[in-house]
């Protein structure tokens with residue numbers, strides 16, 4: 001459709017969240033389409049998922065660039081080439097710089113496997129288990145210059161069960177990730193997200 005937004009997805013790994021977004025676009029009801037998938041890892045299965053869906057799948061090796069900024073310049077050039085409106089980080093294991101942030105102001109989203117602001121950073125599920133949290137979950141947020149600190153768009157909670165391992169808890173959280181990430185992107189695509197301070201308001 002003419003007013004569909006173009007989504008650029010950055011990945012490094014399996015890409016189950018990417019898959020949930022591709023599926024949501026295919027099903028309809030999300031006025032957008034994934035216009036490119038970029039991975040910093042050549043062997044990311046997410047690239048295979050993109051190819052299977054006839055979506056341009058690109059590998060940009062961060063090690064081939066002089067630094068984070070140079071890598072982000074290449075990312076921006078690629079995202080521009082595919083006329084991306086919204087950048088979606090889906091298991092993208094790189095720290096991004098102001099080069100990318102400034103190119104897409106309030107148009108970069110991330111999903112984090114914890115109920116932020118609890119347990120930012122790596123191994124969030126392990127952090128929750130080790131802390132003894134009874135409730136865990138996931139957060140979709142706009143990306144700002146901090147580590148998992150941007151304005152929160154949507155969250156979902158799951159229980160932490162006795163006997164949970166990092167794997168069982170991660171699987172329970174991922175089920176919710178696959179539900180709320182496409183949902184948050186849909187709200188963005190429909191132009192229903194506005195920022196008031198650091199609160200994200202959803203208009204009807």
Ligand code: GRF
Nearest residue numbers: 014015016017091111112113
């Ligand atoms: C997810 O757990 C997400 O919360 C985190 O990275 C993981 C990506 O998984 N940011 P996948 O590649 O989408 O399967």
